[in-house]
Amino acid sequence: KFVPTGEVTGEHDLTSNAGLGKLKPTSVSTAPIAGQKPGTSGLRKKVAEFKKENYLNNFVQAAFDAIKASGTDISKGSLVIGGDGRYFNPEAIQILIQMGVANGVRRFWIGQDGLLSTPAVSAIIREGGPRWQKAFGAFILTASHNPGGPTEDFGIKYNCEHGEPAPERMTDEIYANTTTIKSYKICKEFPNIDIGAAGHSKIMSDDGSAEVNIEVIDSTEAHVKLLKSIFDFSAIRGLLDRPDFSMVYDAMHGVNGPYVKKVFCDILGQDLSVTLNCVPKDDFNGGHADPNLTYAKELVAVMGLNRKGEKIDMGGRPIPSFGAAADGDGDRNMILGTQFFVSPSDSLAVIVANADTIPFFRTQGGLKGVARSMPTSGAVDLVAKDLNYSLFETPTGWKYFGNLMDSKELFDGAEYTPFICGEESFGTGSDHIREKDGLWAVLAWLSILAHANTNSLSDTLVTVEDIVKAHWAKYGRNYYSRWDFENMNATKANAMMDKMRAETDANTGKTVGKYSIEKSDDFVYVDPVDGSVAKKQGMRFLMTDGSRIIFRLSGTAGSGATVRMYIEQYEPTKIDMVASEALADLIRVALDLSDLKGFLGTEEPTVIT
Ligand code: G6P
Ligand code: ZN
CATH class of the missing domain: 3.40.120.10 (Alpha-D-Glucose-1,6-Bisphosphate, subunit A, domain 3)
Incomplete structure (x- = not known):
């Protein structure tokens, strides 16, 4: 049953260590580790990287510090933890619990077997339980569609109180924290929690002054x-x-x-x-x-x-x-x-x-x-x-x-x-x-x-x-195709993007094959709600006939750079063509405009969607 059954008792001060026993936090010295900048959807690295001493701990502490700095009182409400079940999930969950307790979290909802899909996490945060205070956020242990296993990727991302992914100002702060971190907090004596069966565990301090409640919940119910x-x-x-x-x-x-x-x-x-x-x-x-x-x-x-x-x-x-x-x-x-x-x-x-x-x-x-x-x-x-x-x-x-x-x-x-x-x-x-x-x-x-x-x-x-x-x-039909070039040399991929960026003015107005470029730019987004600005969101070539060519570097690539080339052509009446044939001319134009072969040494995509 999803509804957590644990009793919420008064808030306790965990800052004094006396009598805390299993809930006693230890401060462990550490130093910044380079490269912990979250991408489009959290931090994704090879499992071996995550297993390095302090790697996960540093990131998690940086996240807790950013969550607290955003004004969230993590001693109130619950923290949801679950993931896509990939290798290293079980170990990471125990570390998250031990560090959560040391940082002041008192209530956890953990998906049974450590499993929670990303949409389910969002649903759980938004629903909350009637007897327990609503969740303030969640750690999702996933690298989404990246391969998993001992030699593949692991990942972690944080979602906030409305079930939404952490906003950029928070992920920026998490990253900034990882560059200055000196220590992290963990409860070394905290027992391993059995996440294999739904149920509730209450862990008390020795002196009975504090308690932590952990509810292993059915992954699918909410x-x-x-x-x-x-x-x-x-x-x-x-x-x-x-x-x-x-x-x-x-x-x-x-x-x-x-x-x-x-x-x-x-x-x-x-x-x-x-x-x-x-x-x-x-x-x-x-x-x-x-x-x-x-x-x-x-x-x-x-x-x-x-x-x-x-x-x-x-x-x-x-x-x-x-x-x-x-x-x-x-x-x-x-x-x-x-x-x-x-x-x-x-x-x-x-x-x-x-x-x-x-x-x-x-x-x-x-x-x-x-x-x-x-x-x-x-x-x-x-x-x-x-x-x-x-x-x-x-x-x-x-x-x-x-x-x-x-x-x-x-x-x-x-x-x-x-x-x-x-x-x-x-x-x-x-x-x-x-x-x-x-x-x-x-x-x-x-x-x-x-x-x-x-x-x-x-x-x-x-x-x-x-x-x-x-x-x-x-x-009408918007013929569309995306070509991915995975595992490319990042320096060269960036140089290719820079070249297109430098040529936006020169390219605007140019005729290429049967197309004429109405505008070439680097997409900038101004959020209509809060006015925040996101720059460098993709090179665009907008043709006079409404066709588009777009280049972006993926924000989710595990290693190397992934270049994405997006091709779109609108046909109001000719809806029965084979997409690859309908787009052939525009694809040629895109490859030439970017000089993709010159920069990347290939014109063969690894994936076409
Ligand atoms: C994740 C995000 C999506 C995003 C996608 C592609 O799945 O949740 O919102 O569209 O990555 O990102 P990429 O930067 O690899 O093209
Ligand atoms: Zn996904």
């Missing part, structure tokens, strides 16, 4: 309860139970497996055959838990596609009607139909266009706000314009959406503003939490399919492909 309040589960079940409908959900051995089983098997009554790779593994079974055409190989093959999204010969084998995949920490999603790939940008546009099929939006007076990251295609812009939703374009990173969702000013003082956001990087979600939510996106698609089929006059199943094609027929 999140699933929230999803049930958003979607019409019986309508979705109606679709799933159709004899001509079948689906497969690939959790890629990440944390989403238990959530998929809970929703689709326990609640929606489906057979286990719906689940693929739904047992979490600490190395993701040697895979790369990133839901895209390249890495979700098994699902992509089951759905009858190759890594380019092209149909393969299935020799007459049956293909499911619907396929979905999740990343390691369960916040990303990929949506597939029978031999049909839905690009994340199109997925966002279709969900926004059909938001009123979801009770959450219908009952709140309809959707009002829509946001996408800058590199995400403009497909959703066309829908927003048509349906009169406010549209926002932010830098890459989910954290930029939170301010917009919580703003009353942007929406004429409205108490509450239903909001949907999405990114080309397989992230979609709404204001029900403050993270993207893979399971939410899948249920949104199933709601759309259920609705379309209920209203259909024919007995034949309305498919994912039918829905997307009808969408293109109405709005």
Whole structure:
């Protein structure tokens, strides 16, 4: 049961050491360790790095100091801890508890087996428990879609009191603290907590003057309860139970497996055959838990596609009607139909266009706000314009959406503003939490399919492909492709970006192939709510015909630099071309404008999405 059962007794002063016993904090001397700057989504490094003496401790102390400096009283409320189950999670959780206690945290909620998906953490922070004070924040132990295991990546990120990722001013402060740290606090005598079973432990000081409560909670309950309040589960079940409908959900051995089983098997009554790779593994079974055409190989093959999204010969084998995949920490999603790939940008546009099929939006007076990251295609812009939703374009990173969702000013003082956001990087979600939510996106698609089929006059199943094609027929098609060049030399990648930055004026107005560059710039974002400015968010080439070329360096690369090249071309009527062919000319222009081969020595991307 999610509701924590521990009693909250008075606040205790842990600063005097006498009689504290197991709760006695020790101050351990340390020195700054270079390179602890959190990226787009927390600190991600190789496990070996994290295992080095004081590495995790330094970062965690720096985080606690920044959390306290932000005005949070960590002795009140609870701290949530959980992760995607990757290697080193169990050890890190015990260290976090011991350091949390030493720093003054009195109440912890830990996901059973250390598992909590990123969206579930956000949901838990926002919900809180009725008897315990609401959580003030959470540590999420994940490197998202980066590979896991002893020789791969580990990661840690902090989320704040509304369930949102730590804002940049906080991550900057955490980093600054790591550069000046002299000591950290830890309770060395604190017992190891058994995180394998749900339940409550109370650890008392020897003299009985202080106590710490630790609740190991069911990983799925709060999140699933929230999803049930958003979607019409019986309508979705109606679709799933159709004899001509079948689906497969690939959790890629990440944390989403238990959530998929809970929703689709326990609640929606489906057979286990719906689940693929739904047992979490600490190395993701040697895979790369990133839901895209390249890495979700098994699902992509089951759905009858190759890594380019092209149909393969299935020799007459049956293909499911619907396929979905999740990343390691369960916040990303990929949506597939029978031999049909839905690009994340199109997925966002279709969900926004059909938001009123979801009770959450219908009952709140309809959707009002829509946001996408800058590199995400403009497909959703066309829908927003048509349906009169406010549209926002932010830098890459989910954290930029939170301010917009919580703003009353942007929406004429409205108490509450239903909001949907999405990114080309397989992230979609709404204001029900403050993270993207893979399971939410899948249920949104199933709601759309259920609705379309209920209203259909024919007995034949309305498919994912039918829905997307009808969408293109109405709005036109934004052909889109992202090329990733992973593990590149960081100096050379930066030099390439610098060159484009230096040439923005020269490039503006230039004719390249059949395109003419209306504007070339480095994207700058001014947050409409708090006026904060984010610079250097990506080199853009905006063509006069509305096509776009964008270059960015990834903020989540584990090692080396990852160059991302985004290509988009809008076609109002020609919607039936093969994407790679429709984009071939623009891709050539992009490679030449950047002199990618000159800088990186290759023109072969490692991943195409
Ligand atoms: C994480 C963030 C996303 C972001 C993505 C891509 O998943 O949560 O918001 O879009 O990383 O980041 P990158 O910098 O690697 O392109
Ligand atoms: Zn993720």
